[in-house]
Amino acid sequence: MEPDSASKKGKELPLPRLIPPHVVPMKENGFLLIEQPKKRRVQMARPGLAEKGQSIALLTNHFKFSVQNIDKHFFHYSVNLKDQDGQPIGGKGIGRKVIDEMERTNKTELGNNGLAYDGEKALFTISQLPQINNEFPVILWGKTFKVELSLVAKIPIQSIGIALKGHVTEMAQEALRVLVIMLRQHAVKKGCHLVRRSFFHDNQSNYTDLGGGVIGCRGFHSSLRLVQGGLSLNIDVSTTIIVRPGPVIDFLIANQNVRDPLQVDWGKAKRTLKNLRVKIRNMECKITGLSELPCNQQTFTFKPKGDSEVSAMEITVYEYYVSHRRTPLSYSADLPCIKVGKSKNTAYFPIEVCNLVSLQRYTKGLTVQQRASFMEKSRQKPRERMSSITNALKYMKYDSDPMLQVCGGSISLDYTQVEGRVLQPPKLIFGNGEEFLPRNGRWNLYNKKLFTPIEVDCWAVVNFSDRSDTNSIIHDLITCGSMKGITFKQPLFVFEENPYMRRALPAARVEDMFDQIMTNLHEPPKFILCLLSSKRINSLIYGPWKRKCLVEFGIVTQCMAPKRVDNQYLTNLLLKINAKLGGMNSLLQLENITAFPIVSKAATIILGMDVSHGSPGRSDVPSIAAVVSSRQWPLISKYRASVRTQSPKEEMIDSIFKLVSRADGKGTCDEGIIREAFVEFYLSSGKRKPDQIIIFRDGVSENQFDQVLYVELNQIKEACKFLDEQWFPKITLIIAQKRHHTKFFLAGGSPDNVPPGTVVDKQVCHPGNYNFYMCSQAGMIGTSRPTHYHILLDENELNPDDLQELVHSLSYVYQRSTTAISVVAPIYYAHLAASQAATFIKFEESETSSSQQEIAAPGTVPVPELPILHENVRNSMFFC
Known part of the structure; x- marks a missing residue:
């Protein structure tokens, strides 16, 4: 999907301000001349160009101006x-x-x-x-x-x-x-x-x-x-996405999937229509709401033109149109009127005389099918x-x-001609030390065992769906797991949902299922396979189920809702299960021999940071901040995550460093999100504090770079200082942007996408700032979109070739798939962790009818805190 707005890259030129910030008067001719600006902090300059990789001729959609x-x-x-x-x-x-x-x-x-x-x-x-x-x-x-x-x-x-x-x-x-x-x-x-x-x-x-x-x-x-x-x-x-132009009522019927106007949910319609423009006769107006009364009861003061003998009178909107404007109305009498204007200029119109004008953006959330x-x-x-x-x-x-x-x-x-380079893919290691060099950004697990497979000895299955082939799925999963090196014992129990609970609220269904589990088992299982009737994005069960398992009981759980169960599906499922339970599916050869120059020379923690926001049009849903951090140095394939809520639509993470009073009254302590990452790194890496911090930040536009550099970065440094006043790790800060519009094409008119590993740091990058494009994935559908990496700070003074090799390698450590991904794995994991945590809140909303919910203004609703994950899963890859 191509966004109509992007988190912009370098350098995006903003729209003008009314008055430039630096002006001085010129008395001789009376106008103002812009003054040379005062010195300000800037991004780091490019230290040089990388050289590794095979040269490739490319075209890009930049045109010389x-x-x-x-x-x-x-x-x-x-x-x-x-x-x-x-x-x-x-x-x-x-x-x-x-x-x-x-x-x-x-x-x-x-x-x-x-x-x-x-x-x-x-x-x-x-x-x-x-x-x-x-x-x-x-x-x-x-x-x-x-x-x-x-x-x-x-x-x-x-x-x-x-x-x-x-x-x-x-x-x-x-x-x-x-x-x-x-x-x-x-x-x-x-x-x-x-x-x-x-x-x-x-x-x-x-x-x-x-x-x-x-x-x-x-x-x-x-x-x-x-x-x-x-x-x-x-x-x-x-x-x-735009609304379908034409009669308002036709749009509402289609939007709410109802048969006729009488079935329209007018509370929902009011929110959907607000601020849309309608054409009424020959004029355009913006909708400000709907009338409280139906058309045949909503009145206004009317005085006929040209007749001084007749005084003003109260008349209904319906009567005015039918009697005075000679406009027949077939279905508007009992429906609300369209309201336009505000305060004294408010006017009401029958809904059937209003037509939505063309090219109006639809800003509400899409259904799964629409998306x-x-x-x-x-x-x-x-x-x-x-x-x-x-x-x-x-x-x-x-x-x-x-x-x-x-x-x-x-x-x-x-098209501008550019010179790119194709980096050699990193070698991967699987079970029994088998090495493999990915081809075209992909690899196959056929006849391969996972690098570190786990043993699943205490597990159960729950079935919230109406599937009757549960035993067949269990058999096939155990068989496929054995082929990949994972040992599954028979499940302790298979729990079927009570039929009478299927119409209950999601939270009640989950509670009833856990009542069954605790009644039939002496202690909670370590792993539960959960069968849902629909994919998680559709399933109202998903949020309360995950919350119950991860927060209250510390149980690793894997949900599935397959239409068809085959070997490929089960293999993908096993990759997630193995990673969540502490195993490793593959390892970079460079990790295994500790020969990764950037990482192995000094204790290095890698952070992925992202903020997930509520759906469009919802200003009452808190944003979720997630920080994913590497553990067990010198590995760069194992991660854990911390998540926090914050104010809706707020992009800067406000919980990086958070001082609170100690419970015993003796000073303060840091309950920030970064401290958790540092402590776990220390405990899992031989009690070594990181000497280097490499941060990958997602989701920010160029006009927010300064905030990341001087707000979030300062908070990270404060967290370091609070832990140890003599600890000064060196920091490299990199912004990753996917939402931009630079594309690369093979020269010569080839119909294929650029090969995975393509990197560009010449011609179309910023003339002074340090940035580059990398297309690490194999584009199979559509046109590949490269990720644009901006290096805002590099205290570690990394060689450009080494840095690009690290970024490229981090696209191959994503444990959920057998392909290189389009952005470094820590950022992808942060996005997954934030999305999963968001379901903890989402399911609570779902228990309130949408027709009763009103969109609140930003800042008017208290931000709910996320529950703390159980210690059994806190440092796991539960998000995988």
């Missing part, structure tokens, strides 16, 4: 829009229409060179207007608007040249922002709908029906970047994607933009 007339300036004006009564007006839609009309009717006054408008408060020209403060009357829709433009700053285009040398000053940022706005405005004038940095056309050929009243819409992403090769325009295919359909239909093979990108670039005709022409700007239509 040139600006010739660097002697010119952009003039930044503040925009103040007023209606004919002198009242301020807002909204991007009306603002753009007014400014477009102003430009059309005042070309001479504006210099005939075009302008760039951000849709809100900032406007840029390439010719200075006659006055410092300018006023333009604009007549639109028979109304008179007034546009006030006040000069804010003069921005030299030549400052871009400084940025291309790796020194991104505030002046350069402002100049680059203007270019971004010019490109966005050009897309708007071509009829595109903007969603952040993506553009979508109202064209049926771009639509894919996903069911439930929502549609997948394909468009394209466009962003301007500073790279080693100069300025680059990144164009890519982008997809988003699967969306992902399947979003995929494009490399050659197909290249064709879509080329067509988008040709369609836009950026070079025709008048302001860009005056700047001497031009955009190449040729």
Whole structure:
């Protein structure tokens, strides 16, 4: 799936601010000039280029952007829009229409060179207007608007040249922002709908029906970047989810999967419709809610026009439309009205006269089926994607933009050629010391035993499904396990759910099952295989079951809900079971011989950090922070996880270092998430404190890098100091980004994806900062997306080749699969740990009807704490 918004990479150019932060007055000509910014902390510079790997010729979806007339300036004006009564007006839609009309009717006054408008408060020209403060009357829709433009700053285009040398000053940022706005405005004038940095056309050929009243819409992403090769325009295919345009009631019936309007859940409908735009006759309005009363009871004050004899009267919305507007209403009488406007300007309309306008994003969560359909239909093979990108670039005709022409700007239509390198995959070791070199990022466990298989001697099976082949599954699992070296004894007991409990609440079903377990067994088993009727993402049983096992009893559990049980399915299941119970499925050869230069030379702990958020539109669901840490140094294949809740939608982890008062009143103690990682590393690694900390952080955009570097990193250092004031481990901090739009293609028009192990650190990386792209996985479906790694800090002074080899190797230690994965395993594990912990909270929500839930404002709901995992599983790979 291609996101319509991305956690951005380097360097993503943000949209403009109203007033740059560094300005000084220029008395001789009256305008403001941006001052050289004060010194600020920056990311570390690239120490050099890596060299290992076989060279490979690649193309990338970056297109060279040139600006010739660097002697010119952009003039930044503040925009103040007023209606004919002198009242301020807002909204991007009306603002753009007014400014477009102003430009059309005042070309001479504006210099005939075009302008760039951000849709809100900032406007840029390439010719200075006659006055410092300018006023333009604009007549639109028979109304008179007034546009006030006040000069804010003069921005030299030549400052871009400084940025291309790796020194991104505030002046350069402002100049680059203007270019971004010019490109966005050009897309708007071509009829595109903007969603952040993506553009979508109202064209049926771009639509894919996903069911439930929502549609997948394909468009394209466009962003301007500073790279080693100069300025680059990144164009890519982008997809988003929109509501199906047309009658509101048709959308609601499809969205809630009901037969007719009388079955609609109006509480849910109110949340779904809020802030969507509807067309009513010839005007567009934003929905602010629904009426409390049905259409035939909701009244308003009505006074007929042109009849002074008739006084104002109270009339229902239904009567007004049927009697006064002669509009027949077939089903609206008993349904709520659509409410638009706020306070004194509130208006109500029958639902059947309201039609949803096109290209409106659907921001609520998707069902499993919708998400699967969306992902399947979003995929494009490399050659197909290249064709879509080329067509988008040709369609836009950026070079025709008048302001860009005056700047001497031009955009190449040729893909940028880059030199990549393909790293050699690491050797893996399986049972009996068998070594294997993966091919194309994959390996097969046929006739292989696991490196360290476990013995399962005290286990049970529970069946929450209606399957009748439980004994067959047990037999096949034991047989397949034996082939992989895992010894299963016969289960202690097979527990079938009482039929009368299947309609009970999930928590009650789990309690009843545990009553059976404790009644029939003298002590809890060490492992339970759990059969569910549907996959965990659908199963309401999953959350309470995991919580009961992991928190209260410390039992390792594996859930399964197969449609078909075959040898491949069972093998994948055994990989998870073996890892959860402390075994190892495979080992890197470099780990076995302790010859990994980065890790083996000094005690090294590897951390993976991620934050998981609630579904879109839910601001009352806490976010889950997870930190995964390596243990049993010098291994880099064994991990444990710590998880915490925090405020909804908060990306920075706030529980890294957390001082609390001791229970005995004697000072304070650290209950932060990092302390747990350090203590377990110390106990499992021969009582060695880590000399090196290598951190992989996921899920942050570029504008959050400083927060990670100077908030989260400082908290980690505080945690170290609190444990031992004389302990100063060296830290390497790396951000991993998957949500970006840079793609690589094989030169020569090959239909295949780039090979696994492909790394790029030239031409399209930042000119000064330390970063690189790596595609470690074999892309089997669609176009491979590389991971973009940003090294923000490297106190360990790692050699670029050694660092890339470590990143590549960490893509091969993921214990759940027999393929290299697209991002380092610690980050993937952190995501899994956060997702599993989130189900502990999710199942509690499910016991409240959705129609009774209201979306709370951020910060108004107390953040519930996650329960502490049982000591038996606390340091296991329970998340695997």
